[in-house]
Amino acid sequence: MPVRRLNHAVLYVRDVARSVAFYTDTFGFKVDVEIPGRAAFLSAQETLNDHDLGLFSVGADAPAPPRGSVGLYHLAWEVGTLGELAEIGRKLTADNALVGATNHGVSKSLYAKDPDGIEFEVMWRVPREQWPTGEEKAQLRSLDLQAELDRWGADLKTGAAAGSAT
Secondary structure: OOOOOOOOEEEEEOOHHHHHHHHHHHHOOEEEEEEOOOEEEEEOOOOOOOOOEEEEEOOOOOOOOOOOOOOOOOEEEEEOOHHHHHHHHHHHHHOOOEEEEEEOOOEEEEEEEOOOOOEEEEEEEOOHHHOOOHHHHOOOEEOOHHHHHHHHOOOOOOHHHHOOOO
Protein backbone atom coordinates (compact mmCIF):
# COMPACT_ATOMS: atom_id res chain seq x y z
CA MET A 1 0.00 0.00 0.00
CA PRO A 2 1.31 3.48 -0.76
CA VAL A 3 1.88 6.03 1.99
CA ARG A 4 -0.82 8.72 1.89
CA ARG A 5 0.60 11.42 4.16
CA LEU A 6 2.59 12.08 7.31
CA ASN A 7 0.37 11.42 10.35
CA HIS A 8 2.54 12.85 13.14
CA ALA A 9 6.07 13.76 14.15
CA VAL A 10 7.89 12.94 17.38
CA LEU A 11 10.76 15.07 18.64
CA TYR A 12 13.31 14.65 21.40
CA VAL A 13 13.52 17.92 23.35
CA ARG A 14 15.42 19.14 26.39
CA ASP A 15 12.44 20.58 28.31
CA VAL A 16 8.93 19.34 27.51
CA ALA A 17 7.15 22.25 29.24
CA ARG A 18 9.21 24.83 27.30
CA SER A 19 8.52 23.05 24.00
CA VAL A 20 4.80 22.68 24.77
CA ALA A 21 4.63 26.43 25.45
CA PHE A 22 6.39 27.18 22.14
CA TYR A 23 4.26 24.90 19.95
CA THR A 24 0.95 25.86 21.59
CA ASP A 25 1.71 29.59 21.35
CA THR A 26 3.21 29.54 17.85
CA PHE A 27 0.92 27.03 16.12
CA GLY A 28 -2.13 26.97 18.34
CA PHE A 29 -1.63 23.26 19.04
CA LYS A 30 -3.64 21.90 21.95
CA VAL A 31 -2.24 19.50 24.52
CA ASP A 32 -3.95 16.12 24.39
CA VAL A 33 -1.79 14.32 26.96
CA GLU A 34 1.08 15.57 29.08
CA ILE A 35 3.28 13.52 31.39
CA PRO A 36 4.97 16.37 33.29
CA GLY A 37 8.69 16.55 32.68
CA ARG A 38 8.68 13.49 30.41
CA ALA A 39 6.39 13.71 27.38
CA ALA A 40 3.49 15.49 25.69
CA PHE A 41 1.22 14.82 22.74
CA LEU A 42 -0.23 17.80 20.89
CA SER A 43 -2.79 18.25 18.12
CA ALA A 44 -3.28 20.90 15.47
CA GLN A 45 -6.62 22.65 15.16
CA GLU A 46 -9.16 20.69 13.10
CA THR A 47 -6.89 17.64 12.89
CA LEU A 48 -8.22 14.17 12.23
CA ASN A 49 -5.16 12.64 13.92
CA ASP A 50 -4.92 11.28 17.44
CA HIS A 51 -1.98 13.68 17.77
CA ASP A 52 0.23 15.61 15.36
CA LEU A 53 3.31 16.18 17.51
CA GLY A 54 4.89 14.09 20.23
CA LEU A 55 7.55 15.58 22.49
CA PHE A 56 9.87 13.45 24.65
CA SER A 57 12.32 14.92 27.15
CA VAL A 58 15.95 13.83 26.97
CA GLY A 59 17.19 16.26 29.63
CA ALA A 60 18.64 19.75 29.80
CA ASP A 61 22.20 18.67 28.99
CA ALA A 62 21.39 16.68 25.84
CA PRO A 63 23.52 17.84 22.88
CA ALA A 64 21.95 18.81 19.57
CA PRO A 65 23.05 16.85 16.52
CA PRO A 66 25.64 18.78 14.52
CA ARG A 67 24.26 20.54 11.44
CA GLY A 68 24.96 18.49 8.35
CA SER A 69 24.98 15.18 10.18
CA VAL A 70 22.71 12.31 9.17
CA GLY A 71 19.19 12.76 10.53
CA LEU A 72 16.07 14.82 10.07
CA TYR A 73 16.70 18.27 8.56
CA HIS A 74 13.31 19.84 9.22
CA LEU A 75 9.55 19.35 9.43
CA ALA A 76 7.12 21.34 7.27
CA TRP A 77 3.83 22.52 8.76
CA GLU A 78 1.22 23.68 6.23
CA VAL A 79 -1.14 26.58 6.88
CA GLY A 80 -4.33 27.23 4.93
CA THR A 81 -3.89 30.90 4.02
CA LEU A 82 -1.14 33.44 3.44
CA GLY A 83 -2.68 35.51 6.23
CA GLU A 84 -2.02 32.63 8.61
CA LEU A 85 1.55 32.37 7.32
CA ALA A 86 2.07 36.09 7.93
CA GLU A 87 0.62 35.80 11.45
CA ILE A 88 2.94 32.92 12.33
CA GLY A 89 5.83 34.87 10.77
CA ARG A 90 5.13 37.77 13.15
CA LYS A 91 5.14 35.37 16.14
CA LEU A 92 8.37 33.71 15.00
CA THR A 93 10.03 37.09 14.50
CA ALA A 94 8.92 38.29 17.95
CA ASP A 95 10.35 35.07 19.45
CA ASN A 96 13.65 35.49 17.52
CA ALA A 97 12.99 32.05 16.01
CA LEU A 98 12.75 32.98 12.31
CA VAL A 99 15.86 31.96 10.35
CA GLY A 100 14.79 32.26 6.70
CA ALA A 101 12.09 32.69 4.05
CA THR A 102 11.92 31.11 0.60
CA ASN A 103 9.63 31.30 -2.42
CA HIS A 104 9.62 27.73 -3.78
CA GLY A 105 7.20 28.56 -6.59
CA VAL A 106 4.81 25.82 -5.45
CA SER A 107 4.86 27.15 -1.88
CA LYS A 108 5.78 30.16 0.20
CA SER A 109 7.87 29.12 3.20
CA LEU A 110 9.21 30.47 6.46
CA TYR A 111 11.97 28.63 8.31
CA ALA A 112 12.47 28.80 12.05
CA LYS A 113 13.96 26.96 15.01
CA ASP A 114 12.21 25.86 18.16
CA PRO A 115 13.77 26.38 21.63
CA ASP A 116 16.00 23.31 21.13
CA GLY A 117 17.24 24.49 17.74
CA ILE A 118 15.12 21.97 15.82
CA GLU A 119 14.45 23.54 12.44
CA PHE A 120 10.99 23.56 10.90
CA GLU A 121 9.25 25.09 7.91
CA VAL A 122 5.83 26.73 7.88
CA MET A 123 4.44 26.86 4.36
CA TRP A 124 1.45 27.92 2.30
CA ARG A 125 0.75 25.93 -0.84
CA VAL A 126 0.13 27.84 -4.09
CA PRO A 127 -3.01 26.68 -5.96
CA ARG A 128 -1.90 23.62 -7.94
CA GLU A 129 -3.00 25.06 -11.30
CA GLN A 130 -0.53 27.93 -10.74
CA TRP A 131 2.51 25.74 -9.99
CA PRO A 132 5.56 26.51 -12.16
CA THR A 133 6.81 23.91 -14.61
CA GLY A 134 10.14 22.96 -16.17
CA GLU A 135 13.27 24.78 -15.08
CA GLU A 136 11.17 27.42 -13.35
CA LYS A 137 9.93 24.73 -10.95
CA ALA A 138 13.42 24.16 -9.53
CA GLN A 139 14.21 27.84 -8.91
CA LEU A 140 14.31 29.04 -5.31
CA ARG A 141 13.82 32.73 -4.68
CA SER A 142 13.77 35.03 -1.70
CA LEU A 143 10.26 35.35 -0.27
CA ASP A 144 8.60 38.77 -0.41
CA LEU A 145 5.62 37.92 1.77
CA GLN A 146 3.93 41.29 1.28
CA ALA A 147 4.12 40.93 -2.52
CA GLU A 148 2.59 37.44 -2.23
CA LEU A 149 -0.18 38.80 0.02
CA ASP A 150 -0.83 41.52 -2.57
CA ARG A 151 -1.01 38.87 -5.33
CA TRP A 152 -2.99 36.10 -3.62
CA GLY A 153 -4.74 37.88 -0.76
CA ALA A 154 -4.65 36.93 2.91
CA ASP A 155 -7.67 34.59 2.88
CA LEU A 156 -7.30 32.30 -0.18
CA LYS A 157 -7.48 28.73 1.14
CA THR A 158 -5.35 26.11 -0.60
CA GLY A 159 -4.03 22.65 0.10
CA ALA A 160 -5.75 20.59 2.79
CA ALA A 161 -7.55 23.73 4.06
CA ALA A 162 -9.39 23.99 0.74
CA GLY A 163 -10.29 20.30 0.74
CA SER A 164 -7.84 19.19 -1.95
CA ALA A 165 -5.93 15.94 -1.67
CA THR A 166 -2.71 15.98 0.35
